[in-house]
Amino acid sequence: MAALQEAPGAQGADQEGSAQEGSQGEVSSFDEDQIEAARKIFAGPIAFLKSAPKLEHLPNPAVPEVAFAGRSNVGKSSLINGLTSRNTLARTSNTPGRTQELNFFDVGEPLKFRLVDMPGYGFAKAPKDMQRQWRYLINDYLRGRDVLKRTLVLIDSRHGIKEVDNEILDMLDAAAVSYRIVLTKTDKIKATELAEVRARTEAEARKRPAAHPDILATSSEKGMGLAELRAAVLEAVG
Numbered sequence: 001m002a003a004l005q006e007a008p009g010a011q012g013a014d015q016e017g018s019a020q021e022g023s024q025g026e027v028s029s030f031d032e033d034q035i036e037a038a039r040k041i042f043a044g045p046i047a048f049l050k051s052a053p054k055l056e057h058l059p060n061p062a063v064p065e066v067a068f069a070g071r072s073n074v075g076k077s078s079l080i081n082g083l084t085s086r087n088t089l090a091r092t093s094n095t096p097g098r099t100q101e102l103n104f105f106d107v108g109e110p111l112k113f114r115l116v117d118m119p120g121y122g123f124a125k126a127p128k129d130m131q132r133q134w135r136y137l138i139n140d141y142l143r144g145r146d147v148l149k150r151t152l153v154l155i156d157s158r159h160g161i162k163e164v165d166n167e168i169l170d171m172l173d174a175a176a177v178s179y180r181i182v183l184t185k186t187d188k189i190k191a192t193e194l195a196e197v198r199a200r201t202e203a204e205a206r207k208r209p210a211a212h213p214d215i216l217a218t219s220s221e222k223g224m225g226l227a228e229l230r231a232a233v234l235e236a237v238g
C-alpha cells in the first residue's frame, strides 16, 4: 500500500488484513497473528442486541464492552458497520443526531464482547432537553460501567479536537476511563493534512493521562485503518 499518497484510497487493502497495512501506510503496532485473529472474529457472528435509551435499560454486564463515542455525525455508526463489514448493522445518517440511544452489538458465538454505539454529543441544533438527556446517558455510562474496557473517541480528521471533544476527554481523564482517539473520514482530506492533524492530535493524546498515546486514522468509506482498529478492539477486550 502506498504511504501518504494524496487521497489515501487504498481500497480493498483492509480486506487483505496484513500487519504491514496499518492505517495510512504506517507500520502497524500489531503483528500478523493479532490482525488475523481480529479479522476472524469480526467476520464471524455479530448481532444487534438492544437499544438502551436510559441507564436502567442496559444489558447485563456479562462480557467486556468497547464504546464508540464522539460528536454527532463524526461517523461512529459507520465505523461499527465498517469494522463488521455489515452496511446496515448500525443505522447511519447524513443528519446529525441519528443515534439517540446506546446500541449494543454482540460479537462472537459464544458471546465474546460487545460494541456500543453511542449518541453523538455537541449537536447544538437538538432540543436542549434532548441534549441534556444524551449527555447524562453518555457520561453516566462511560463513568459507571465496570465492563467497559475501552472507549474509542472519534474525531473528524477534517476538524481535529474541538472544545466539545475536550469536555468529554476531560471527563474521561478525571474518571480514569481508558480511551483511544480515532480519526475518522480520512478519505476526505489530503495526505499532508492528515499528517498534520495526526501529529497535532497525537501530541494532545500524549498529554492526557487516560488516553492511549497512539491514535488511529480510519476511513469507513475506503476501509482504511480498519484492520488495525479491529486488532485494537480485540486487544482492549482481551
Ligand SMILES: Nc1nc2c(ncn2[C@@H]2O[C@H](COP(=O)(O)OP(=O)(O)OP(=O)(O)O)[C@@H](O)[C@H]2O)c(=O)[nH]1
Pocket: 070, 071, 072, 073, 074, 075, 076, 077, 078, 079, 091, 092, 093, 094, 095, 096, 097, 098, 099, 100, 118, 119, 120, 121, 184, 185, 186, 187, 188, 218, 219, 220, 221, 222
Ligand atoms: N466520506 C466519508 N463519509 C463518512 C465516513 N464515515 C461516515 N461518513 C458519513 O458521515 C455521516 C454520518 O455518519 P454516521 O455514522 O451516521 O455518524 P454518527 O457519528 O453515528 O452520527 P450520530 O449517530 O448522529 O451521532 C454519514 O453521511 C456517513 O455516510 C467516512 O469514513 N468517509
Ligand SMILES: [Mg+2]
Pocket: 076, 077, 078, 091, 092, 098, 099, 117, 118
Ligand atoms: Mg450514529
